Amino acid sequence: MRARLALLAAGQEVEHREIALRGKPAEMLQASPKGTVPVLVLTDGAVLEQSLDIMRWALERNDPHGWLGDDEASRQDAWALIAQNDGEFKFHLDRYKYPHRYALPGGAAHRDLARGFLEQLQERLALQRFLGGARFGFADAAIAPFVRQFAHTDKAWFAQQNWPALAQWLADFEASAAFAQVMAKHPVWAGASDGWAAVNR
Numbered sequence: 001m002r003a004r005l006a007l008l009a010a011g012q013e014v015e016h017r018e019i020a021l022r023g024k025p026a027e028m029l030q031a032s033p034k035g036t037v038p039v040l041v042l043t044d045g046a047v048l049e050q051s052l053d054i055m056r057w058a059l060e061r062n063d064p065h066g067w068l069g070d071d072e073a074s075r076q077d078a079w080a081l082i083a084q085n086d087g088e089f090k091f092h093l094d095r096y097k098y099p100h101r102y103a104l105p106g107g108a109a110h111r112d113l114a115r116g117f118l119e120q121l122q123e124r125l126a127l128q129r130f131l132g133g134a135r136f137g138f139a140d141a142a143i144a145p146f147v148r149q150f151a152h153t154d155k156a157w158f159a160q161q162n163w164p165a166l167a168q169w170l171a172d173f174e175a176s177a178a179f180a181q182v183m184a185k186h187p188v189w190a191g192a193s194d195g196w197a198a199v200n201r
Contacts, residue, residue: 001145003038004182006055009141010062014040017189025191052082055142067138078132078139085143089117093146097153107153114150118166121147125165144173 007014019028024035032039032049040048040057048054059068069075092114096107104110121143124131131139147170151158159167173179 001182002142003040003051003054003058005141005145005178006058006067006138008178008181009065009067010058011064012058012061016186018186020188023190025189027191052086052142055138059138065137066135067141069132069137074132075138078137078142081131081139082142084117084120085146089114090146093150097149111150111154111157118147118150118161118163121169122163122166125169130169140169140173144170148174 017025017028019025019037021035021037028039029035031041031047034049036049038049038051038054040054042048042057048057069078092110095102095104095110096114099105099107099110121131128134130136131143147166151167151170161167
């Protein structure tokens, strides 16, 4: 989701192929043997296999909304927050959401271990509308999809937490036009014989 958000914000057109991971086309595995998404194949044949790399590639080409920040301090702050999200928080999120994958009896312990990061976000958002300040930016786009996964794992539990600013930030993200656009359904691409999927604008 966050790669799509950055491509949309940058106005970068791509030929979109929706992949069902249970039936990965040979063309995808040839481009990216790791077999996970997202994958962006550039016109020169280079392949970007990480969502943050795709985000940076798109926004370094065109950043009309200033997502990358106005100065080095704000950029470093965003990257530090994203590192926490992609590291410890995502570690606990995966085990909270999918305990069976890790031979765990349940995910509640990891849910509780993830609280610290969410409370940190709540503290920030109680003081400012977005994670980097007054406008939606790189950190918001990079982190919101993971907070959404956490919130949707047990909506009732999440709603009971004293995180009003965080909950409002997430609700605003889910109500945004950008969210609706990147969440639009696309036909699943089965490979070259299935033709090209629609262009994602």
